[in-house]
Amino acid sequence: MRILEGRKRASLTILSIVIFCLLFMVVEWSYTVAKSGEKIRSSFATAHRDLENKATGFESTMTMLKTSLDIAHRLTPLPNFHIPTYGPNKYAYAEPEIGSFTYVGAAPSPQTRLLLASLIHLLPMLKFVKESHADVPWVYFTSSNFIYLYPYVAPKDFFFDVHQLTEVKEFYRLGKKEFNPLRATFWTSPYIDLAGQGLMMTLATPFDIRNQYLGTIAIDFKFDVFAQSIGQLKMQHGDLLLLGKNQELLSENNFQTKSHTIENQKLIKAELTPIEIAQLREPGKKDLSLLDGQYVIWKKVPHLDLTLYFRTSMWQHWTSAFYDLKASGYVFLFALFLIVGVILVERSENARIKISEETNRLVALGEMCGGIAHEINNPLAIIKGNLSLVMKKIELDQEIKPQDLLHRLRLSDQTVDRIKDIVQGLRFFSKDYDRSRHEEFDLKEVFEMTIPLIRGRLQKENIEIEVELAQSEYRVLGSRVEISQVLINLVNNATDAITEHQSTGRRWIRLRVDVRHPSIRIEVQDSGLGISDQLTQTVFQPFYSTKSRKRKDRFGLGLSICKGIIEAHQGRIYYEKPDQVSTFVIELPLLAPPQTVA
C-alpha cells in the first residue's frame, strides 16, 4: 500500500517484457506455420510423384509383356499337343512346369492352342515380372474361355467362372472394344482379393490379333505397393490419405498398409465405404487453404484414378508449429529470468522499505527519548525530593506539621500520575501492540498521549508548542497509535526544520484541529521557512529528504509512511503555506458523535 510506486514500476516492466515476448512469439509462430506449410506441400508432392512414377513404371512393364506376347504369337507355330479335359463342364488344368491353365469348353480351338503355346513361351518373362516385385501375387492372361496364370495354383484351389471373369471383372470387361476403343493399358479400381491377398489393384491391357479381342494380360498388385508411397512419409502432423474414386479410404500415412489376411476382409470391406471428408475442392485453388475448418491439399493421381488427399485441422496446424518454436523458447527463458529478477529486486526493495519503516519508528522513538527521560526524571526528582525532605525532618527530629506532611505526600502522589501518563503513551510503541487495529476513538486522546512524549524534545530545542482544539470531542475510526506516530513524525520534522534553518525569532509549533464536515482537519504548523512549492509533492515519496545528509538517522521515509498511514484511514495528507506559514494538513473522515442511549 505504501510502496505503490515500486510495485507499479515492477509490474509495468514485467508487462512490457511479456508483451514483447508475445509479439516475438506471434512473429516466429507465423513464420513457423508458413514453413511447416511448405514442408507439407513438399512431402505431398513427393508422395504424388512417387505414386505416378510407380504407375508409369508398371505400365512400361506391361507394354513389354504385351509386345513380347505379340511377337511370340506371331513366331510360334500351331502346336499339336492334346489338352485333356475333365468333368461335366470339361475343365482342363496345366502342370506346374507350364503354369496354371484352365480351359472351359468341349475342345480347344487351334487359336486357343496357339495362344497357349505363345504363353508357355512367355512363361519366363511372366516369372520374371512376378519375382521382381514382392507385391505382385499373380501375372496372367485371361480370354473368354481360358485363363493362364503364374504362379501355379493346384486344381483343387482354383476357382474359375467364365461369366464372373469376362462380364464382372474389370480387368477383362474394360479390355472390350466398347469400353476401351483406344486399346489402352489401364488400372482397375481397388478391390478385395478373393484368394486372401488383401486390397489389390490390377494393371491390365487388351490383347488383340487382327483387330480381334483375344483377352487381357493382367498383373495383380497388392495395394501395399502404393500405400508405401505415403506410409513411409513422415508428415509433421495431419493425415495423408489415398482415396478411391468414391472417396473410399484406401490407405493413410498414420497406419500400416491395409491387412492382407482373409480374416480381415470384412473389415476391409467396411473400410472401403466412403469416408466423411471435407468436400474436395475445385482444382486450381491455392493449396493448403482453409476448407470446412480444415487445411487441405488434394490432387488426382491420373493413371491410378486415385486421389491423394492431405488434411489437418487448423488447430493442429498452428499448435504443431508452436512446438517447433525455437527462438521464442530462448526469449521466454530470458524473459523468465528477467521477471524473476524484477520480482526479486522488488521484494528486496519492499524488505528494505519494511525495515526502514521499523527503523523510522525507532528513530522517532529515539528522538523523543531524551525528551521522555526529562519528562520522567523531573517528576522523579520531585517525588524523591519530597520524600527525602520528609525523611530528613524525621531524622533531624524536627517537628513536621501533619498538613505539611500531607502536602508533600499528595504532591508525590500526583507526580507519580504524571509519570504514569507518559509510560502509557510509550506502551503503544511496544512491539506487542497491535498497531493496525482500527477502532473508534476521540482524537483528543491521541493528543493527550502524544504531547507528553514530544514536549521534552521541544523544550530542549526551545520550541513552544501550542495546541488548539476547537471542540470537546472528535470521533475518528482508526488506529490511535498510527495517528500518534504521524503526529510525532510531523512534529519531529518541524523541530528539525526549525533547528536546522531558523536562526532568529520565536520558535513555535502549532497543532490545530478543526472540523470541516465531513472531515477533521489537523494542521501541524511551524515557525520554520517551510518547503518550496516544487517540492510539495515529492516530499511524500519514499527516500526523499530535505534534511542534511550528515544526519545518520535520516531515511527520508517519514512522510511517505505518514502518507501511507493516512491513506489507510481513508484520509489525505498534504502540504500548504497559507500566509507563508509552513503547514502540513491531515484530513480524516469524521464519525458522528456516539448516540446516547435513551
Next chain:
Amino acid sequence: MILVVDDEILIRDIVCEELRLAGYKTLEAGSGRQALKMIETNPTAFHFVISDVVMADGNGIELLENMHRLFPDIPILLMSGFAELTVEQSIEKGAVGLVKKPFEFREILKIIKTYVHERKVS
C-alpha cells in the same frame, strides 16, 4: 544567597526547602531570563546559582554562557533530567558541575559548601 532556577515550581520548592534546612537563604526564578535579570539587578547578593538545563523560556545553557561572560565570579551548578550534557562538558562551559535528576540533595550540598565556603573565606 543562592538563586534556584527551574521552570518546574515543585522542583524549585524542594531545592529551596532543602537549602533553607541547610541554613542558606534562597531566591527563585522560573526561567533563565528571569534569573539573569535578578542577578543583573543585584550582582553582589548572589553567591551561588543552581539552574535547570531544559526550560521553556531561556534555558540553562544560555544562562550559563551569559553568567560566564557577565558574572564569572558567581559559581553555577546545573541540574538536568536529560542526557544531553556530560559533567565534563558543563564544566568546560563554565559550570562548577552537573547533577542529574532525580538527584540526592547531598551531592548538591557538597558542591555548594565547597564554593560558598571558599567565597566566605576569601
